[in-house]
Amino acid sequence: MRVLHTSDWHVGRTFHGRDLLEDQEAVLSGLADLVTGERVDVVVIAGDLYDRAVPSGEAVETCVRVLSRIREAGARIVITPGNHDSAARVGAFAEFAAAGGLHLRTRIARLHEPVLLDDEHGPVAFYGIPYLEPDPAKHVLQSSAAEVPGATERLESRGHTAVLTEAMNRIRADLATRTARSVVLAHAFVTGGDPSESERSIAVGGVEQVPGSVFDGVDYVALGHLHGPQVLAEHLRYSGSPLAYSFSEAAQRKSVWLVDLDADGLAGVEPRPLPVPRALATVEGRLGDLLTAPEHAELEDCYLSATLTDEVRPLEAMRRLQERFPHAVHLEWKPAGGRATAPLRYAEVVRGRDDQALTRGFVADCRGDEPNESERALLDEALRAVDVAEVRR
Template sequence: MPTRRGDRTAAAPITIDNLSGMRVLHTSDWHIGRTFHGRDLLADQETVLSGLADTVTDERVDVVVIAGDLYDRAMPSGEAVETCMRVLRRLRQAGAQLVITPGNHDSAARVGAFAEFATAGGLHLHTRISGLHEPVVVEDEHGPVAFYGIPYLEPDPARQVLDSTVDRVPGAGTVEGRGHAAVLTEAMNRIRAELSGRCARTRAIVLAHAFVTGGQGSESERRIAVGGVEQVPGTVFDGADYVALGHLHGPQRLDEHLRYSGSPLAYSFSEAEHRKSVWLIDLDADGLAGVERRELPVPRALATVEGRLEDLLTVAEHTAVEDCYLSATLTDEVRPLEAMRRLQQRFPYAVHLEWKPAGGRATASLRYSEALRGRDDRDLAETFVADCRGTEPTESERALLAEALRAVQASEVRA
């Protein structure tokens, strides 16, 4: 039966049987449905994420929290949704309660569909801004633990919702200021007010999807604001025993209780050195008792190579990266023809290619207007061919360009 707290109705607490306290697994940024330079990652994502069920079983995890970006887009494909459902089902079957909040890539409305029904099956979807102060409560031998989910807060829409619910949320105020820090501050004020109104000492875990000051980003994260406005200070989250952060794709510790789990797979070559992992959080009677890292398997490693195309295709030292997702930088003075096709004959997972000729180009630093000044159409056309191909046009090609220019000029006169 529901229990009453003041003028609010809360769901009955969930009780777990764990005599050593509570163990929570922190993960985020699954981005199910994402591709890697055009390569489908669904199979790799399902393999790695389904393996978390073994962690739940082996480590006796009670609750799994997913701090945003469950999917890679607001309207995920049917295949992505099916993959996600299979993974969540395995985690639930392994015995863990699941708490999820959406990130900036997700559609909160879609992720939160049928949330009330999902709760009965142990899947708790925190997607409503107006209800971010309403926790899932799980009890162990030491008492209750409240899990609060703050969905990604786009500042202006979030301010409107928060301000419109002031009269209906005990301890709420209006948003003071602008930007992410302002709306997250009000969100945490409401959470702290709800927490302080509880009769018994209640430990608190907060899920949030945000860019906290001090975090290190990578190339695969979508910017959530211009400049530094997106960043929020870690002190915004004071009062929680642990804050499970999402958004940044590298696992990192900002404070003992304030961490990013990072994404389970690498989604850009800037993440090649990341040790993808999850955090295992232990809670005892006093709150946070310890945090441990558990590294995740790497379905396919990332590698970068640089050099002349012929060298990359023949040098033995590159044998070790033949099965990696590969980014190649070619230094040939002339742009090689069909470079990617030739690379993929040796490196079947080559997905990214750049051409940076050794020594660069003498004209590369010229401003566009300076490069054009004093040059006729024929000279510009010949230079264009040389820049694109890396070699000067032949005499026959120069003659063809001249004939084409004369035809254009003649058509302009007739017009």
């Protein structure tokens, strides 16, 4: 059996205010071509199908179109929700969807019940562990703990490790009753993984990581949550997100894993790169240089994060930057040589200064340069208008 491991689609996400639905649909629809070209039997999505618990109508429509194309290409689909998803919404109509080859594994109480899919070697058991928020998940698991030997004692511990350990114990117990190869989908932060800036923290009590040994005893674990593709062990991998969702991911090569299972279990795993609708880039320098330097021409079609080093904060910097770089989305001002960083108490700053000095000082502090003559006149006129308003009140 050939499995395509994906995760963290985050359909409906924006990038510094830019809508990404068109880019997301372009990349994710390409998975259908991979299904056809690589003869993929099953596509798994290990959490964060959507970016919000209540996705927009447009995000849902996009997701339906993508999943339909994958299904039409011949692959069955297994999905489990992540920390961005609403498990109840993702799992709606699960029984009906399964009849059409879309398997939604969203219920904690049933995480030990696999989707059984057959190939020429027999069944493969796909177990979906939805994202387990420790306290709510523990409550659900404790409701049946008496039926599972040792569960009550294991669930006395706190945090992600306790609930994931119990989830995997139940999966291994079910697997022991079957003659089947196994794939587990899980949305978690496993120790050794390398995070980026675009994941939402799942820390509880300061501890969000779980050891990889929790997932021992199965043929392959398709992990979701971290957005960079990475290998923690041969059978334990993150596919990462299909698009970059922060500038910390600019150097990542987005991909999915092509997983082969033979009669004995895991036979091999290979990456398959994904297209990049628009590259990410960062640049630093004086605004005037950025707007004229020919070596920056290759950045004009990128999502751009710019750091300006002008000694004085440039006026309308983003508007001017976007005249050359229309996809500039993030801007910082860090003047060359730095600025005074000695802490000042508010009372010390304002002591002995009148309103005129304070307003002029505020402009100078924000912009890095004293206001010019016309700006001083404008500030003085504003102060006079305030004084008149106070008299009339």
